Structure formats: C-alpha cells, structure tokens
Amino acid sequence: MTATPLHVVLRSAVWCLRNFPMQVKLRQRTEHDAYTDQHPEKPVVFKIEPSYGQWYFNIISSNGNTLATSERYRNKVDAVHAAQLIINQAGGGRITY
Numbered sequence: 001m002t003a004t005p006l007h008v009v010l011r012s013a014v015w016c017l018r019n020f021p022m023q024v025k026l027r028q029r030t031e032h033d034a035y036t037d038q039h040p041e042k043p044v045v046f047k048i049e050p051s052y053g054q055w056y057f058n059i060i061s062s063n064g065n066t067l068a069t070s071e072r073y074r075n076k077v078d079a080v081h082a083a084q085l086i087i088n089q090a091g092g093g094r095i096t097y
Helices: 006-026 030-040 074-089
Strands: 046-049 054-060 064-070 095-096
Touching: 006 064, 006 074, 030 095, 046 074, 074 095
Parallel strands: 046 095
Antiparallel strands: 046 054, 054 064
16 A cells, blocks of 8 residues: 655645635534534644654544544654644644644
C-alpha cells in the first residue's frame, strides 16, 4: 500500500474545512438549531500524536470522524507547523496533543 502524498492530503483537508461550514449554512433551520446556537459545535481538531519515534496528526471533524492523516514527521515541532499551515489556509481549527 502506498502512502498518499502530503500535498494531496493537505488539499483535501483544506477543501473539507472550507466547504463543510458552507453546507451547514445552506440547509434550512430546524428546531435543533436553537440548541446548536446556544451550544456551538466544536471546531475541527488537529490531533498531534507520536508513532514509533516520529509524529503525525489526524484531522478530526466536529462529529469525531477522522478526515485525514498526515505523513510522519521526525519532530513534533514539524508536525505542529504543518497542522498550523493548514489551519491558517482553511480559516479554522485547533491543535491538541
């Protein structure tokens, strides 16, 4: 199994982050919206994790689904930097460890 190149993962992640809020705005309001207005959904999370002496991150949606997994980085700082680049381009998200 070959790994997906990082630029493909990043492009997909940016697309998801840019388009997911638009889908929410286009649907008609329901009774549940009164609750969600008072309890906003969690932002997209970039979870930094270790793996065999290296680091990677998962992009996790507000409903808990994993949208993408990054390539492995030698340093934690590099994984955090890559996640922050996506957050800056997509306009939202937060990093957790």
